[in-house]
Amino acid sequence: MKNIIKILLLINMMLMMCSISFAKSKVKVPETVRIKLNDGEIIEIGLDEYLYGVVSSEMGTSYQTQGKYKQVGIEALKAQAVASRSYAVYSINHSKYDGYDLTATTSDQVYKTGEVKDIVKQAVDTTSSQVMTYDDEVISAYFFSTSGGHTESSEDVWYAKLPYARGVKDPYEPYIDGKSEWEIRISADKYGEIKILERSENGRVTKLKVGGQVYEKSNIRAKLGNTFLKSTWFDLEYDEDTNEYVLIGKGYGHGVGMSQYGAMGMAEAGFNYEEILKWYYTDIEIVPEQVDYIVIDNAEDDQKYENEKDKEYTIENKEEVDDSIQKADKDFSESKPVVVTKERGPLLKRLISTIESWR
Numbered sequence: 001m002k003n004i005i006k007i008l009l010l011i012n013m014m015l016m017m018c019s020i021s022f023a024k025s026k027v028k029v030p031e032t033v034r035i036k037l038n039d040g041e042i043i044e045i046g047l048d049e050y051l052y053g054v055v056s057s058e059m060g061t062s063y064q065t066q067g068k069y070k071q072v073g074i075e076a077l078k079a080q081a082v083a084s085r086s087y088a089v090y091s092i093n094h095s096k097y098d099g100y101d102l103t104a105t106t107s108d109q110v111y112k113t114g115e116v117k118d119i120v121k122q123a124v125d126t127t128s129s130q131v132m133t134y135d136d137e138v139i140s141a142y143f144f145s146t147s148g149g150h151t152e153s154s155e156d157v158w159y160a161k162l163p164y165a166r167g168v169k170d171p172y173e174p175y176i177d178g179k180s181e182w183e184i185r186i187s188a189d190k191y192g193e194i195k196i197l198e199r200s201e202n203g204r205v206t207k208l209k210v211g212g213q214v215y216e217k218s219n220i221r222a223k224l225g226n227t228f229l230k231s232t233w234f235d236l237e238y239d240e241d242t243n244e245y246v247l248i249g250k251g252y253g254h255g256v257g258m259s260q261y262g263a264m265g266m267a268e269a270g271f272n273y274e275e276i277l278k279w280y281y282t283d284i285e286i287v288p289e290q291v292d293y294i295v296i297d298n299a300e301d302d303q304k305y306e307n308e309k310d311k312e313y314t315i316e317n318k319e320e321v322d323d324s325i326q327k328a329d330k331d332f333s334e335s336k337p338v339v340v341t342k343e344r345g346p347l348l349k350r351l352i353s354t355i356e357s358w359r
Helices: 002-024 047-058 074-093 118-125 218-224 260-268 273-280 299-310 347-357
Strands: 032-036 042-046 062-065 068-071 131-134 181-187 194-199 205-210 213-216 234-239 244-250 285-287
Touching: 032 047, 042 047, 047 074, 047 118, 074 118, 074 131, 074 260, 074 273, 194 234, 205 218, 213 218, 260 273, 273 285
Parallel strands: none
Antiparallel strands: 032 042, 062 068, 131 285, 181 244, 194 205, 205 213, 234 244
């Protein structure tokens, strides 16, 4: 009889939580997505199956920094999974294509088929249905390779001012050869005079004179080549001996949203994926499709979880900022994937396990 009362009380609590949760969030995450492959074929696959290919392609599971190979931490992969899911859902809801939702290229997110490692599946599966929202709307979660130490606000790269895409410091990003710092040369004979006219408050060039033309924001890289000019964060010098302009820069990519290498560095420093996402995307919430998740634990664990959930995170509250950024004393190349020890699963699954524990 006592156990029956416990079960009834638990079911009542579940129903109350579900009704509150549904009232709070109207976000719906579709089950499938339509992708236009590189050969032109359009396929429709499950959203998480799509994310297996995206996370594997966009972030991968290892990287090289200063001659060492490291394993990408699962918290970084989870952050990538939620960011990529958010971008996909936003694209589905605001389709710019006829007959499909996304391409399989860098125009949207790189998607490739092939072997998917267990750590990638784990990252996607344990965040299934989770997306980021701002003002109850799923955000267009932009991300890029390398910041060089600071991300950029959206209006200083494109033109729209997105409240969740504010420039932030990126002190945990590891040093990546050819991306964290770089140098290119441009012939004055070919392009004429080059002159920096304006910068953003975060240091990126927002207006550049090239010959007789003035280019602004993202058009600067489009003019000179997005892979040639790795970012718009650079200084300019002139080499009289060679009649060339020397661009000495930082970072790789547009600089808006999450730095992928920065996420890897934060994961290595001990941040979880929610902390990572809330650092790079300002004032966002992370919500599931249906908020039907609870944690059944003892009172002490419940209180600890609530305290962590309500905590306001900053970079500094984890450890003192390392001015050198690089933390190369720890090698993850042989480490095993992190095992999730505390799952926030569906109500039915958690209910069954709780009832079994009462037997």
